[in-house]
Amino acid sequence: MAPLSAQDLRSHIVSLFAQALAQVAPGYAGATLALERPKAAEHGDFACNLALQLARPLRRNPRELAQALVAALPASQAIERTEIAGAGFVNVFVTAAAKRAALTAVLELESGYGRIDYGKGARVQVEFVSANPTGPLHVGHGRGAAYGASLANVLDFAGYAVEREYYVNDAGRQMDILALSTWLRYLQAQGVAVPFPPNAYQGEYVREMAAGIAAAHGTRYLRSADALLAGVPSVEEDAEAHLDALIANAKDVLGEDYAYVHQHALTEQLGDCRNDLQEFGVHFEHWFSERSLYEAGQVARALDQLEQAGHLYEQDGARWFRSTAFGDEKDRVVQRENGQYTYFASDIAYHLNKFERGFARVIDVWGADHHGYVARVKGALQAMGLDAQRLTVALVQFAVLYRDGKKASMSTRSGEFVTLRQLRDEVGNDAARLFYVLRKSDQHLDFDLDLAKSQNNENPVYYIQYAHARICSVLEEWGGDVGDLETVALSALDSPAELALLRELMEFPQVIEDAAHELAPHALAFYLKQLAAAFHSYYNSVRFLVEESSQREARLALVLGVRHVLRNGLRLLGVSAPEKM
RNA sequence: CUGCCCGUAGCUCAACCGGAUAGAGCACCGGCCUUCUAAGCCGGGGGUUAUGGGUUCGAGUCCCGUCGGGCAGGCCA
Incomplete structure (x- = not known):
């Protein structure tokens, strides 16, 4: 046949x-x-x-x-x-013959085996990470990055036209706080006695940026403390108002120079974030600027659209979106009393923009703490006459690090969080990528640092990679041309272990389809563990490099097929497939 | 107080949108290296799926209650 x-x-x-x-x-x-x-x-x-x-x-x-x-x-x-x-x-x-025929297909398709047409070329956007560029990525962002990247790869392999996007929050108050923090550190380094607010960014990286500015521009941004502190309420009175007043004064006092400090901080942090993700094997087709939405008037336009449809109203001097009409718990402010747009307003514009770009499906990967936002964003889409069903919000639960069986501390703002870079340095990219997607994304993740670092059988990363390395080792020992194995007779493959392994190989395309359908890359990770287990078992049950040529070649063809699938799966998860270990 | 998510072996987790006898790994016990990598393999014990009801041919999965945990509930992002 x-x-x-x-x-x-x-x-x-x-x-x-x-x-x-x-x-x-x-x-x-x-x-x-x-x-x-x-x-x-x-x-x-x-x-x-x-x-x-x-x-x-x-x-x-x-x-x-x-x-x-x-x-x-x-x-x-x-x-x-x-x-x-x-x-x-x-x-x-x-029949065994049909299973062997499936192996022939694996050997022909090689790196393309498992690629399916489930998505039928439909355009899908996956937006993920999208962390504020106000500091280094931490281990929580890492999970979103690993999940989003693996998911996007799986969707691509399943036949979707995928676009990966990072939404850069470069317009909001958080960026102003970062700019202020940087400038305050700069002033302090110049010997100016200014207080540093407890709710400003405390991290060491802020000092480093300040030092960078000083090194490049000397005292150009030096100003007096008096002007900065004029009319600022005390921290004890109202810490947030204190911060906002400092920001307002900084803009006044620095004038044109404020834009430089702001832009410098943004460029530095975004650049750091980009490098971090690139080293982590995560890349994006688009980096979408929130500020560009304002500059193009899209925020105002989106609100106009809601206004004309009668979904906005004024109350207490602010503009509200009637999200309760779409199942939300309460109505939400889109424009504050002081005229400032809220984050939600630009989010509405951003999602309108996404839909206008013609994606058949939009997937937002958010931290689970944002679950309360799903209803209002979908509500806004509905209110603008769009099909909210096309938006899927994938909520990723937190990752908690464990070291020596104890929780590793992870507090925000205080500057004491564990960064993604530290994690990668400690356990390596492969372990980090795999561990992050080893759990269902809507499940809390206990990340065992000691396990991720261990070089033994407890570590699933090594277990899978070891299977790949063993196959490479066998093929090298054999010394032949693997291309020749594509056409060898496979009829010698008839033992239970061999048929079981063939069955595993046959499942791969279905695993891809399931993972794509469920937005669940963990299914792929589990499959790879299972495939590696079937291989290790086979490895121990039989010898490949036997005298009898038809048996030898058939077995080598089988393990070559396993190698293709291991490689394809690991590639989608962003984990390397070493040839020697 | 209200809403959402979760509760499966001692531990960490699966279970193909309601299917067959709920499965892996770790830990524990016992075996396998003069042969392609022992970072591996083979075998063993371990469960009232938090709990009480309901829906039906059939429930870990769907509905309601209770208990326990997490996250939300700003004119913050």
Whole structure:
């Protein structure tokens, strides 16, 4: 028979059932039928629960229905046998020849094996990280980065046209606080006696930026403390008002020079963030500036649109969006009493902009602490007459670091947080990338630093990579040209371990589809562990470099196929596949 | 107080949008290196899926209550 790839084999069997269904229950011919992967090998390679699902509407005994389906199932060379089990499952056992043919497809497709057309080229935007450029990325951002990057890779592999985007919050108050913080440190370094507010950015990196400015421009930004502190309420009175007054004075006192300090701080921090992510294997097609929304008048335009649709109103001097009309708990302010737009206002404009760019689907990756924002953003989209269903917000739970079995401290603002860079330096990029996506994203993550660093069998990173390195080692020992293995006879592959491994390889495209559908890269990570386990088991059960050539070549072809899949999967997760360990 | 998320082996976690006997790893116990990498493999014990009800052929999964944990509830971002 002609080699069917795993994906083709699956759809081949689906079509057989569709034909059987059309004969047994013509009225339900259009029903969507899905094949399950049975957990237990005794249940075959595929299972169909169609009979169970049709039992009720047809008012027929499910086992009887299963009998009828099996009887109506067209013959196929790919099917060894079928059996009816349990309440009415139809278990399908695929022939060894069909499984070997799937391996042939793996060897032909190589790095393309597993790439599917599930997304049908639809444009999808994945926006992630989007941390304020006000300081180094910390370990919480790291999880969003690893999740978002892996997810985007998986979606791309599943046939979507993916665009990765980082939303740069370069317009808000937080940036002003950073600029102020930097300037205050600069003044202090110049010997000016100014206080440093407790709610300003405390980190060492702020001092470094100040030193950089001094080194490049000397005393150009030196001003008197009196002018800066004029009319500023005390910290004890109102810490936030204190900060805001200092910012206002800084803008006054520095005049044109304020823009330089602001821009310098932004450029420095964004650059640092970019480097950090690049080293982490995370890249973006677009870095989208919040400020550009204001400069292009898009914030005002978005609010006009809401205004004209009658979804805004004035109260207490502020402008509100009636988000309660769309299921939110309370209405939200979009423009403050002082005329300033809120963060929410630019977020509305940003999402309008996203939708206007024509994405079939928009995925926002947010920290779980932002879950309260989902309703209002979706509400705003609806209010503007857009289909909020096209937006999916993937909430990523926090990651908590553990060292020596104890929580490692992670407080914000105080400057005492563990940065992503520190984490990467400590455990390495591979361990960080894999550990971050080893859990379902909506699940809290306990990140065990000691485990991530350990070089032993407890560490899943090494477990998977070791499988890859072992294969490379075997192929090198063999010394032949792996290209030749593509066409060798595979009929020697017939042991239970070999058929089990073939079955694992066949599952890969389906794993990609599931991971894409569920937005769940962890499914891929689990699969790779499982594939590595099947390989290690095989490795210990049989010798590859045997005298008999057909057996030797067939086995080498099989492990070469495993290597392709391990590489493809690890690549999507941003983890390296070393050839030697 | 209100809303959202979560609760699965001693520990860390899976379970294919309701399917078959709830699965892995670690830890614990016992085995396997003169042969392609022992960072590996093989075997063993371990569960009332927090708890009480409900829905149906069938529930860890859906609905309600209770207990326990996390996160939100600014004219902050």
